[in-house]
Amino acid sequence: MMGRIAIRAAVVQTAGGPFHFETLSMDPPGPDQICVRLHACGICHTDMVMRDGALPTPFPVILGHEGAGVVDAVGSAIDHVTVGDHVLLSFHSCGACRACHDHQPGYCVEFVPRNFMGVTQAGEGGIWRGDQRIGSNIFGQSAFATHALAHRDNVVRIAPDLPLDILAPLGCGIQTGAGTVLETLNVAPGQSIAILGAGAVGLSAVMAAVIAGAGRIVVIDRHASRLNLARTLGATETGDDLASVEGLFDHIVDTTGVPALLGVAVEKLAQRGTLALVGAYPPGGCAIDPSAIMSMGRRIVGVVEGGIDPQRFIPRLIGYYRDGRLPLEKLIQRYAFDELQAAFAASESGDVVKPVVVMDHP
Structure with missing residues (x-):
C-alpha cells in the first residue's frame, strides 16, 4: 500500500486571503x-464565496471543485474505477439518504458538511x-492541487480521448445550468425561457435550452460581450x-443571486x-407578491447542482459535447496553475466566463 505522498496545493490561510502555493503531504486513500492526479480544475463562483468565508469553510483550506485528472490509486472498496482511468470530479453526497436514493444527490441531507465544510468520515x-x-475534501475533492482524494460517488470515469481541461467544469457549473433546464425544469420543445445572468451557469442553460428545442430563449446580463456570446450559443434575444x-415566459432561470x-x-x-x-442568494427576504404566484399557478423552485445525478448526467453532457451541441470551448480560458490568482481576478471582473487552471506534472 502506498504511503503519504508530497503534493503541491494552493492554500487559503484565512477568510478573504490570497492563495499560497505549498508542498504538503497527502495520506493514501x-x-x-480515490487518489486522482489532477490535470485541470475549473473556477466557480462558489469557490469565491467559500474563499471569502461566507460559507462554513475550514481554514486554512484547499478549494477547487471542478477537478479532472487520472486515477493514481484506489481504496480497497473501490471497484468502478481503476488506476489509469481518466475521470471528472463532482460534488459529494452520502449515498444513503432519501434524496441520494432518488438520484437527487444535490439535496443530500449531508450536502453542507460534505461539500462546504469538507467533513471526512x-x-x-x-x-x-x-x-x-489542512482543510480539504471540499466538495469531496479540493482540486486546486496536483492531487486530490475523491470518493466513489463523485468520480465519473470518461474516455481517455476526451480533453480534461475542457470537460473539467462539467462537474459543477456546466451541469448546474444544463441540468436546471433539461432535468429540473424539463423544458419542452417550443417553450419560452428567460435566463438571468450570462456566466458559465447561465450560458450552459442557453446551450441546454437549444438542445431541448426551446422556442424563445432570452438572456439578460450587463456585459455586452457575454450577450454576444449568448447569441452565438443560440439565444434568440438578449438585453440588460x-x-x-x-x-411572458414558461420558464425563468435566475443565476445572478x-x-x-x-x-x-x-x-x-x-x-x-x-x-x-440557481444563484447564491444572501440571507434575507425579497419583494415577491404571493397572490401573483397563487392566482396564476406559478411555481418557484430552488435548484442545487441542476437537480441531477452526476453519474447519470455527466455522461449525457459528454454525448452532447461529442455531437457539437455543447461547445464548452467557447466559454473557457486556460491558465497555468501558478496563475490561479489571476484566473480568479478575471472571473470576478467578468472578463472571462470560465477560467480553467491546468496543472503541470513533471
Whole structure:
C-alpha cells in the first residue's frame, strides 16, 4: 500500500486571503477514496464565496471543485474505477439518504458538511502541513492541487480521448445550468425561457435550452460581450433589463443571486410558469407578491447542482459535447496553475466566463 505522498496545493490561510502555493503531504486513500492526479480544475463562483468565508469553510483550506485528472490509486472498496482511468470530479453526497436514493444527490441531507465544510468520515485520508491537518475534501475533492482524494460517488470515469481541461467544469457549473433546464425544469420543445445572468451557469442553460428545442430563449446580463456570446450559443434575444422585455415566459432561470430581480421575474412568468432559483442568494427576504404566484399557478423552485445525478448526467453532457451541441470551448480560458490568482481576478471582473487552471506534472 502506498504511503503519504508530497503534493503541491494552493492554500487559503484565512477568510478573504490570497492563495499560497505549498508542498504538503497527502495520506493514501481510505477504503472508499480515490487518489486522482489532477490535470485541470475549473473556477466557480462558489469557490469565491467559500474563499471569502461566507460559507462554513475550514481554514486554512484547499478549494477547487471542478477537478479532472487520472486515477493514481484506489481504496480497497473501490471497484468502478481503476488506476489509469481518466475521470471528472463532482460534488459529494452520502449515498444513503432519501434524496441520494432518488438520484437527487444535490439535496443530500449531508450536502453542507460534505461539500462546504469538507467533513471526512472515519478511515478517510487527509492532507497535512507537518502535524497540522489542512482543510480539504471540499466538495469531496479540493482540486486546486496536483492531487486530490475523491470518493466513489463523485468520480465519473470518461474516455481517455476526451480533453480534461475542457470537460473539467462539467462537474459543477456546466451541469448546474444544463441540468436546471433539461432535468429540473424539463423544458419542452417550443417553450419560452428567460435566463438571468450570462456566466458559465447561465450560458450552459442557453446551450441546454437549444438542445431541448426551446422556442424563445432570452438572456439578460450587463456585459455586452457575454450577450454576444449568448447569441452565438443560440439565444434568440438578449438585453440588460428583464422588465423591458415583452411577453411572458414558461420558464425563468435566475443565476445572478440578486434578490431584487426576483419580483420582476415572477411577474414575467406565464400562467403555470416556473422560476428556478440557481444563484447564491444572501440571507434575507425579497419583494415577491404571493397572490401573483397563487392566482396564476406559478411555481418557484430552488435548484442545487441542476437537480441531477452526476453519474447519470455527466455522461449525457459528454454525448452532447461529442455531437457539437455543447461547445464548452467557447466559454473557457486556460491558465497555468501558478496563475490561479489571476484566473480568479478575471472571473470576478467578468472578463472571462470560465477560467480553467491546468496543472503541470513533471
